[in-house]
Amino acid sequence: xxxxxxxxxxxxxxxxxxxxxxxxxxxxxxxxxxxxxxxxxxxxxxxxxxxxxxxxxxxxxxxxxxxxxxxxxxxxxxxxxxxxxxxxxxxxxxxxxxxxxxxxxxxxxxxxxxxxxxxxxxxxxxxxxxxxxxxxxxxxxxxxxxxxxxxxxxxxxxxxxxxxxxxxxxxxxxxxxxxxxxxxxxxxxxxxxxxxxxxxxxxxxxxxxxxxxxxxxxxxxxxxxxxxxxxxxxxxxxxxxxxxxxxxxxxxxxxxxxxxxxxxxxxxxxxxxxxxxxxxxxxxxxxxxxxxxxxxxxxxxxxxxxxxxxxxxxxxxxxxxxxxxxxxxxxxxxxxxxxxxxxxxxxxxxxxxxxxxxxxxxxxxxxxxxxxxxxxxxxxxxxxxxxxxxxxxxxxxxxxxxxxxxxxxxxxxxxxxxxxxxxxxxxxxxxxxxxxxxxxxxxxxxxxxxxxxxxxxxxxxxxx
Numbered sequence: 466x467x468x469x470x471x472x473x474x475x476x477x478x479x480x481x482x483x484x485x486x487x488x489x490x491x492x493x494x495x496x497x498x499x500x501x502x503x504x505x506x507x508x509x510x511x512x513x514x515x516x517x518x519x520x521x522x523x524x525x526x527x528x529x530x531x532x533x534x535x536x537x538x539x540x541x542x543x544x545x546x547x548x549x550x551x552x553x554x555x556x557x558x559x560x561x562x563x564x565x566x567x568x569x570x571x572x573x574x575x576x577x578x579x580x581x582x583x584x585x586x587x588x589x590x591x592x593x594x595x596x597x598x599x600x601x602x603x604x605x606x607x608x609x610x611x612x613x614x615x616x617x618x619x620x621x622x623x624x625x626x627x628x629x630x631x632x633x634x635x636x637x638x639x640x641x642x643x644x645x646x647x648x649x650x651x652x653x654x655x656x657x658x659x660x661x662x663x664x665x666x667x668x669x670x671x672x673x674x675x676x677x678x679x680x681x682x683x684x685x686x687x688x689x690x691x692x693x694x695x696x697x698x699x700x701x702x703x704x705x706x707x708x709x710x711x712x713x714x715x716x717x718x719x720x721x722x723x724x725x726x727x728x729x730x731x732x733x734x735x736x737x738x739x740x741x742x743x744x745x746x747x748x749x750x751x752x753x754x755x756x757x758x759x760x761x762x763x764x765x766x767x768x769x770x771x772x773x774x775x776x777x778x779x780x781x782x783x784x785x786x787x788x789x790x791x792x793x794x795x796x797x798x799x800x801x802x803x804x805x806x807x808x809x810x811x812x813x814x815x816x817x818x819x820x821x822x823x824x825x826x827x828x829x830x831x832x833x834x835x836x837x838x839x840x841x842x843x844x845x846x847x848x849x850x851x852x853x854x855x856x857x858x859x860x861x862x863x864x865x866x867x868x869x870x871x872x873x874x875x876x877x878x879x880x881x882x883x884x885x886x887x888x889x890x891x892x893x894x895x896x897x898x899x900x901x902x903x904x905x906x907x908x909x910x911x912x913x914x915x916x917x918x919x920x921x922x923x924x925x926x927x928x929x
Contacts (some may be wrong), residue, residue: 468513468556470536475513475556476646477903478534482516482558485526489564499539499561500551504606506808506854506892507549512539519564519694520581521637521645521676528674529643531558537920538641540670542583542612545604546811548890550616550669554924559813560674562611568592569677577634577651582611589680592736598682601626604886605792607738611675616888617667621791624844625717625749626683628886631651633666637677641916651679663913669888670922672915686717686749688756691778691787694764695741698773699827700724702742703820705770706843710816714762718747719844720791723827726798726838726851733797735881743841744772745791747784791840793837797839798851810869810892812876813847813885822879826872835864847885889926897927 466896470478482490483778513536518524530539537557545549553559565581568589570728572578573596580589585607604613614620614636619628626632635649640908649655649662651714665672696702704844706719722730724740731738746763750756766774790797792797799807814822823839830837841848850872854867873883873896883896898905905927912927913918919929 470513470534474533474534474536478530478536478558479514480663481530481534482514482527485530486516486518486523486740491515491517499544500527500561501553503546503549503551504807505542505547505890505892506551506806510552510554511556512553513556515541515559515561517564517749518559521639524560524562524639524674524676527558527560528639528641529903531920532642535918535920538670538674539922540611540615541587542609542615542676543609544873545606546612546616547887548884548892550888550890550922550925552891554891557920562609562674565611565676571596573682575596575651576682577679578682579677580610582609582676582678584610585836586610586613587873591817595681595687596645599685600632600680601683602629602632603792605795608679610678614666614675614678615668615670617844617886619842619847619886621718621720621788621842623842623847624719626717629666630663632681633662633678634681635679636662636665636675638665638673638675640673641918641921645676647912649679667846667888668811669890669926671912671926672921686751688750688753689717690756691745691747691784692758692764693738693743693745693758693776693778693841693903694767694772695739695774695789696767697742697773699742700820700824701738702744703773703823703843705744705767705772707816707819708766708770709763710844712762714759715748715750716746716759716763716844717749718745718788719842720745721823721839721843721848722791722794723834724840725925726794726840728796729797729801730790734786734793736790739774743789745859748786749859757853794838794840795851799853801836801838802853802855804856806850806856808854809887810852810866810872811847811885811887812872812881812883813845814876814879814881814914816879818879819843822875822881825875826850829871830867833864833868835861835868837865837868842885845885846881891925894926
């Protein structure tokens with residue numbers, strides 16, 4: 466797609482950025498291509514220049530240069546987003562925060578830490594080793610915490626520890642004009658003013674560039690156990706999840722894989738799970754007895770719904786292998802069709818409608834005659850379809866679009882949302898008005914107030 470900048474304007478922009486940060490402003494074709502896409506199927510679109518700042522001050526200076534040249538801005542973490550968030554559809558400046566990797570503070574007593582945007586969640590947890598605390602939001606990919614905040618990410622542990630909405634206590638954000646603001650505090654609650662932290666968490670780079678994040682930590686559980694349980698039917702598996710949540714049994718993770726996804730995971734991660742609808746569980750507790758009580762209660766519920774064969778993973782090595790396999794589900798599905806162009810989508814529904822939504826979606830996929838493995842963080846009503854598409858097959862792509870559209874319509878009709886964790890980006894924009902109604906106009910008003918020239922990640926989330 467063409468840049469909104471003319472050739473002379475691009476040259477002037479690049480010259481000013483290089484005067485500011487030297488060779489950390491690059492127009493190298495390889496770098497431009499790398500920053501033209503994330504993990505999604507959407508068309509690639511390269512920026513005019515990629516800049517690698519090393520701190521909030523440099524981001525502010527870069528934003529002021531971009532404002533003078535009226536250049537679009539696209540924030541970039543590691544490129545693992547799934548709805549076209551980082552594709553530079555209008556060209557401009559991609560701000561890659563991957564060199565902003567300082568862990569600014571760790572406060573074990575207060576259970577919080579402050580990091581720069583380029584720190585990944587695994588890097589933070591490695592630093593927290595031997596401190597008795599952990600950062601529990603885990604989207605699978607080793608995403609940057611800045612990117613996770615920008616997309617309001619979650620993951621397998623959200624059922625117990627929450628999403629980035631709950632995990633973020635405060636932010637440093639650079640606005641479109643280059644001003645730097647701080648939101649929130651390290652206090653556990655506040656009733657002072659608008660909640661700007663929640664405004665920017667999930668804003669997907671459309672309101673500003675997140676440069677520093679204060680996140681909530683949790684103490685490590687004294688005991689951990691995991692299990693895999695196949696079910697005779699998909700309905701039985703989902704009903705087990707619903708009953709477990711409704712009874713308030715504490716679980717750290719409940720993940721659902723259908724037969725197609727389990728087949729992919731078996732092949733990719735060298736597991737030997739039986740090909741039936743299957744739940745992966747993990748239990749955290751203050752004692753071995755507490756974990757065993759929770760696990761036994763869930764096992765009894767599962768047995769009532771056709772779950773006959775709990776297989777325990779009690780050692781750290783076994784649990785790591787199990788969850789590595791789950792986290793690699795996307796790549797496992799892609800490996801089913803080498804050379805495919807993957808498209809993954811997600812919705813989230815109230816837990817009471819989960820079984821209905823999953824079963825109707827599976828039936829729809831089968832009627833469409835398309836390969837679409839299903840996997841989900843079903844403890845909070847969130848699940849995904851992964852379409853490994855044949856490049857150039859327009860008919861197959863159209864089938865996937867139609868299945869996706871029906872999935873979203875189904876979820877909204879059940880009181881759900883178009884995305885539980887992937888975000889809006891460009892892929893879900895068309896459905897926001899249906900979900901939010903007049904609320905979308907309020908979002909547009911906020912966008913115009915903070916980004917009147919529509920330079921912040923234009924073409925994503927909100928069209929103005």
